[in-house]
Amino acid sequence: MEVFPGVHQLKVPIDQNALGYLNSYLIQGDKGCLLVDTGWNSRGAFQSLKEQLDGLGLTLRDIARVVITHVHPDHYGLAGLIKQASPTRFAFHLWEKALIEERYIEFAQLQNKMGKFLCRHGVPRQQAGPLEIASMPALDFVTVAWPDEVLYGGEIISIGDFQLEVLWTPGHSPGHVCLYEPSKKLLFSGDHVLPGITPNVSYNLQSGSNPLGDFINSLNQLRRLPVDLVLPAHEHIFEGLEDRIQQIVGHHEDRKGEILSTLSEEPLSAFLIARQLSWHIRDDWDHLDAYHQRSAMTETLAHLEMMRMEGRVERHSRDGVIRYELATLTGS
Ligand SMILES: [Zn+2]
Numbered sequence: 001m002e003v004f005p006g007v008h009q010l011k012v013p014i015d016q017n018a019l020g021y022l023n024s025y026l027i028q029g030d031k032g033c034l035l036v037d038t039g040w041n042s043r044g045a046f047q048s049l050k051e052q053l054d055g056l057g058l059t060l061r062d063i064a065r066v067v068i069t070h071v072h073p074d075h076y077g078l079a080g081l082i083k084q085a086s087p088t089r090f091a092f093h094l095w096e097k098a099l100i101e102e103r104y105i106e107f108a109q110l111q112n113k114m115g116k117f118l119c120r121h122g123v124p125r126q127q128a129g130p131l132e133i134a135s136m137p138a139l140d141f142v143t144v145a146w147p148d149e150v151l152y153g154g155e156i157i158s159i160g161d162f163q164l165e166v167l168w169t170p171g172h173s174p175g176h177v178c179l180y181e182p183s184k185k186l187l188f189s190g191d192h193v194l195p196g197i198t199p200n201v202s203y204n205l206q207s208g209s210n211p212l213g214d215f216i217n218s219l220n221q222l223r224r225l226p227v228d229l230v231l232p233a234h235e236h237i238f239e240g241l242e243d244r245i246q247q248i249v250g251h252h253e254d255r256k257g258e259i260l261s262t263l264s265e266e267p268l269s270a271f272l273i274a275r276q277l278s279w280h281i282r283d284d285w286d287h288l289d290a291y292h293q294r295s296a297m298t299e300t301l302a303h304l305e306m307m308r309m310e311g312r313v314e315r316h317s318r319d320g321v322i323r324y325e326l327a328t329l330t331g332s
């Protein structure tokens with residue numbers, strides 16, 4: 001589907017996942033095309049991508065360049081297969097490149113560290129097992145490719161009559177990038193800004209020390225950008241970037257308030273806090289599967305760590321468990 005003159009949206013299926021599709025964007029140039037994100041590695045997704053290219057009279061070999069917004073499986077998983085089939089050049093951010101080895105190649109070590117991390121944040125040892133291995137299935141959906149070009153943010157990528165500025169927007173992932181076309185007022189927003197859902201922002205072994213703070217800063221940077229159309233990686237294309245950013249920032253402020261209210265009685269671990277919050281997927285903690293319980297916990301931690309930076313909460317470690325409490329107000 002041509003969603004803007006010269007830009008096609010390809011809907012690559014994400015099987016058995018509530019998101020349904022990844023929106024990949026194809027921009028046609030004189031010497032090959034540029035693709036933003038690939039979809040994940042499943043036979044159905046690869047087939048669908050090839051069929052949609054075929055519908056445009058193209059093959060994988062016509063894709064000269066791929067920009068990966070971030071290396072989550074649904075955006076990056078097909079990179080290796082595309083690379084095998086075509087001399088396509090891949091570009092992604094330095095901090096995404098830095099995640100690949102640990103996340104997709106030497107994953108056993110990361111998993112082991114994850115188990116310890118979860119216990120430190122209050123998960124009872126006997127419950128840690130399923131949470132520790134909860135992201136293992138994602139490995140099947142990734143074939144690794146390394147970037148031919150490392151991005152830092154600030155680069156201009158020329159394709160046809162598009163001049164795409166690379167905007168580094170950390171938060172959902174440390175090296176997430178958006179692409180901005182100033183003369184056409186288009187923003188390819190990846191998972192950074194979505195019209196209906198908010199992306200998971202987690203504090204974990206691969207996030208920075210304050211991923212939610214990074215995320216909010218990255219959103220605020222986009223606030224005043226002249227943008228007519230936002231082309232996100234999930235859901236639908238939309239207008240009204242500034243209003244959507246306002247809503248997302250407000251949502252996280254509300255969530256912080258909810259977390260603070262769990263701390264009125266006594267210090268609690270992130271595990272015990274997360275159990276008390278409402279979760280939109282199943283609402284009740286006990287009905288969340290291991291993957292969602294872990295995401296819920298690391299998301300709670302992202303809010304707690306941001307509030308710790310803001311001086312609203314403190315954390316203390318006792319008996320090997322980290323607990324958070326309301327900051328004691330000092331001063332006159
Ligand atoms: Zn993502």
Ligand SMILES: [Zn+2]
Pocket residue numbers: 072074075191233234
């Ligand atoms: Zn995604």
